[in-house]
Amino acid sequence: MGPHLVPKRVYYTIFAALLVLTVVTVIVAFIDLGPFNNLIAMTIAVAKATLVVLYFMHVRYSGKLTWVFAGAGFVWLIILFVFLLNDYLTREAWSNLLTGHP
Amino acid sequence: MATAVFRPFEHQIADPDEVPKKHYLNAGFSAKSWLLTVDHKRIAILYLITVTLFFLIGGLFAVFVRLELMTPAADLMQSETYNKMFTMHGIMMVFFFLIPAIPAILGNFLVPLMIGARDLAFPRINLLSWYIYMIGGVFTFAAVLFGGVDTGWTFYTPYSSTYSNTNVILAAVGIFITGFSSILTGLNFIVTIHKMRAPGMTWFRMPLFIWAHYATSLIQVLGTPVVAITIVLVGLERLFHIGIFDPAVGGDPLLFQHLFWFYSHPAVYIMVLPAMGVMSELITCFSRKKIFGYEFVAFSSLAIAVISFLVWGHHMFTTGQSIYAGMVFSFLSFLVAIPSAIKVFNWTATLYKGSVSYQAPMLYAIGFIGLFTVGGLTGMFLSTLAVDVHVHDTYFIVAHFHYIMVGGTIMAYLGGLHFWWPKITGRLYPEGWSRFAALVVFVGFNLTFFPQFVLGYLGMPRRYHVYPEEFQVLNVLSSAGATILGVGYLIPLIYFIWSLKSGPRASANPWSATGLEWQTTSPPPTHNFDKTPVVTGDAYDYAKFARENAKAEEATLV
Amino acid sequence: MSEHHPALAHHFEDLDQQFEAAGLGMWAFLVQEILFFGGLFAAYLVYRMSYPEAFIQGSHYLDITLGGVNTAILICSSLTMALAVFYGQQGNRRQLILFLFLTIVLGAAFLGIKAVEYTHKYHEHLIPGPMFHPEEAHPPQMQIFFALYFAMTGMHALHMVIGIGILVFLIYQARQGRYSVEYNSPIEIFGLYWHFVDIVWIFLFPLLYLIGRH
Numbered sequence: 001m002g003p004h005l006v007p008k009r010v011y012y013t014i015f016a017a018l019l020v021l022t023v024v025t026v027i028v029a030f031i032d033l034g035p036f037n038n039l040i041a042m043t044i045a046v047a048k049a050t051l052v053v054l055y056f057m058h059v060r061y062s063g064k065l066t067w068v069f070a071g072a073g074f075v076w077l078i079i080l081f082v083f084l085l086n087d088y089l090t091r092e093a094w095s096n097l098l099t100g101h102p
Numbered sequence: 103m104a105t106a107v108f109r110p111f112e113h114q115i116a117d118p119d120e121v122p123k124k125h126y127l128n129a130g131f132s133a134k135s136w137l138l139t140v141d142h143k144r145i146a147i148l149y150l151i152t153v154t155l156f157f158l159i160g161g162l163f164a165v166f167v168r169l170e171l172m173t174p175a176a177d178l179m180q181s182e183t184y185n186k187m188f189t190m191h192g193i194m195m196v197f198f199f200l201i202p203a204i205p206a207i208l209g210n211f212l213v214p215l216m217i218g219a220r221d222l223a224f225p226r227i228n229l230l231s232w233y234i235y236m237i238g239g240v241f242t243f244a245a246v247l248f249g250g251v252d253t254g255w256t257f258y259t260p261y262s263s264t265y266s267n268t269n270v271i272l273a274a275v276g277i278f279i280t281g282f283s284s285i286l287t288g289l290n291f292i293v294t295i296h297k298m299r300a301p302g303m304t305w306f307r308m309p310l311f312i313w314a315h316y317a318t319s320l321i322q323v324l325g326t327p328v329v330a331i332t333i334v335l336v337g338l339e340r341l342f343h344i345g346i347f348d349p350a351v352g353g354d355p356l357l358f359q360h361l362f363w364f365y366s367h368p369a370v371y372i373m374v375l376p377a378m379g380v381m382s383e384l385i386t387c388f389s390r391k392k393i394f395g396y397e398f399v400a401f402s403s404l405a406i407a408v409i410s411f412l413v414w415g416h417h418m419f420t421t422g423q424s425i426y427a428g429m430v431f432s433f434l435s436f437l438v439a440i441p442s443a444i445k446v447f448n449w450t451a452t453l454y455k456g457s458v459s460y461q462a463p464m465l466y467a468i469g470f471i472g473l474f475t476v477g478g479l480t481g482m483f484l485s486t487l488a489v490d491v492h493v494h495d496t497y498f499i500v501a502h503f504h505y506i507m508v509g510g511t512i513m514a515y516l517g518g519l520h521f522w523w524p525k526i527t528g529r530l531y532p533e534g535w536s537r538f539a540a541l542v543v544f545v546g547f548n549l550t551f552f553p554q555f556v557l558g559y560l561g562m563p564r565r566y567h568v569y570p571e572e573f574q575v576l577n578v579l580s581s582a583g584a585t586i587l588g589v590g591y592l593i594p595l596i597y598f599i600w601s602l603k604s605g606p607r608a609s610a611n612p613w614s615a616t617g618l619e620w621q622t623t624s625p626p627p628t629h630n631f632d633k634t635p636v637v638t639g640d641a642y643d644y645a646k647f648a649r650e651n652a653k654a655e656e657a658t659l660v
Numbered sequence: 661m662s663e664h665h666p667a668l669a670h671h672f673e674d675l676d677q678q679f680e681a682a683g684l685g686m687w688a689f690l691v692q693e694i695l696f697f698g699g700l701f702a703a704y705l706v707y708r709m710s711y712p713e714a715f716i717q718g719s720h721y722l723d724i725t726l727g728g729v730n731t732a733i734l735i736c737s738s739l740t741m742a743l744a745v746f747y748g749q750q751g752n753r754r755q756l757i758l759f760l761f762l763t764i765v766l767g768a769a770f771l772g773i774k775a776v777e778y779t780h781k782y783h784e785h786l787i788p789g790p791m792f793h794p795e796e797a798h799p800p801q802m803q804i805f806f807a808l809y810f811a812m813t814g815m816h817a818l819h820m821v822i823g824i825g826i827l828v829f830l831i832y833q834a835r836q837g838r839y840s841v842e843y844n845s846p847i848e849i850f851g852l853y854w855h856f857v858d859i860v861w862i863f864l865f866p867l868l869y870l871i872g873r874h
Contacts (some may be wrong), residue, residue, distance in 0.1 A: 073694035156801035331699035
């Protein structure tokens, strides 16, 4: 037994995909898509990260426990972000609502 | 052949042939065999000694605080000095005592034993954890020696990052380093519990002490790094004025508080969850009964670990976060009380119709139930936005968290230390003195901290050493209580040390307890078990003693 | 008769259990790394939302070419690291050492370019603090952009330096013949760390270099 031996061509394919996605993200940055620029940039980054995690870090071939560990880290990061935004996004709006001041 | 009727606690003193000749304590006497050990049990002893040292240092600062508070005026020390006293009391107690104590001492010693393993998953990382703890301790103690820190253990910006003239960086570096000790211990426990359980030890056959330490370890790994990077940012701000918390360039001091409390609230559960794990072991043994609602207690530990990350803003109700965020945090803070309450109900239900006896471990455990309940209920008051606005930054808060940390965690720590002392050292401590000390601790504790609820509600602010004259009586009561509490802590220190040389030698299972740790000698051999145990039944099978008694009686009748 | 591989630690039953434990241990460590960097990303999130114009202006001072090249370099280094693991699993010592070495070279190149960038920033008076003195008119909050730029890329660079140090150690161990088909887990375990550091940069690049470029 032992770790799964991933064929080299998988690595080369992922490598090429990562480079392509990098070029795409740079090109798209120069095109004005309004609010979608941020979304697309982050989506591409998440896609690249996912490829690295699944194939270079072998999570695709690993047991459920590894998936849970990897996932937990990102979930906790989301918790931090969401609850921070919960404060920062509502500071002015709510105090205006409650005090009646604009 | 069936033996005579079994009575619990009957066989506490070891027969001469029961005393193990070779065990982990006499496996080597050189400094190297201790300082380069990878044996989890020896590492636990290293922690025991050094954690106790930091506890005494933190206690010394408390003495200065309570001494100054005997009088309304500032007649013992200046404001700046007093600020340093409560700051260093907090730092020492939180980071160097409460967070490591139960996990690094009892957890390190017992986790492998309880799951039938030979050691933790990463013994060398375990030793590294201790060295990291010590290095962090040296830095923080250096901060003390070079004139102290006065920011409060909470290091709020911009005072800590810009205006304080004390040794903030030294203390911050010390805490940063020690944080990694906590992370590595948690990492070690998580992998050990997943991968190294003995054959037959399924998740739901594990002692609840293990569930509690697993949940604690989750918090250690997920929370500590955030406070670590936050401390780095404070250091960068202080050294290089990068502006991250400086309102003049748009920095938000509140961001520090968010990032700080993201860890520091779950941290209080790092402090209390292991204590709850100890509780489940003590209550069952001294009621001779299996725990009521095993799965509920197990899952409540996980629930506490998860929900604890969602409530941190309740430390910031009055500091300027949005009212909406306050409401969300308030609601979630009510939620986090539920799993804690479940535990208290289940321990109480375990006592019901149990065969209860009152040795020292049980006295501490029962004390925990009462005092933790008070601490927890007052936490509900504080989760209520309107009440918190009134009592925030008063002695009500101080009383609340001391009821949990001291009335809860320290009581459970002492109970656990007493319970497992025979296993760890192979010696019995004096029963009479231990019960007396437990009562002294209970009385001293309540006298110290109950008046503080009243003081806080009446409006005495925390971190002040000058107060209106009408508060003096309550303050004097509190200081008197602290003296009694100190005596209560001193007594076990003395008889534990005494027992090492002169205590009767303990049998393998002086408490007639269930659990794999009691299936090996007192003290255990270095490799824990002569043969890897195979587990066939649930934890807390105290009923087996009654079953065996019934069989023995049948045999005698024949 | 069970063979007792010299690399098997006494508290494990077999090499499989040891490898699985080591993998889980590294993942647990990476989880804390996610939260460690996560604190910086959280600060970034809050401040970029609060001061979008200041961040756009700050980002324009960064060199997309250098940043893009560095991104490509790190992606290459992840490939060489994955191949090092591949050859390590096959017991091919020569190729293992070659690809570990290539990973070091690429990592060093990355750090070299970062050193160039940091030097530029220094000469342009963009180091946050009392010396912060960009030539153009700018909102004061632009200093926070640079505080985060240096904190995040600096922390990332520190992790790269540590990674290169460990790579040197791995090459040394490989030359001593420590790794084989049966026992090569340290390479794979370290690979997880190296890929993680790459992932951090995958997020840093667009967040720092590509703001408001249209």
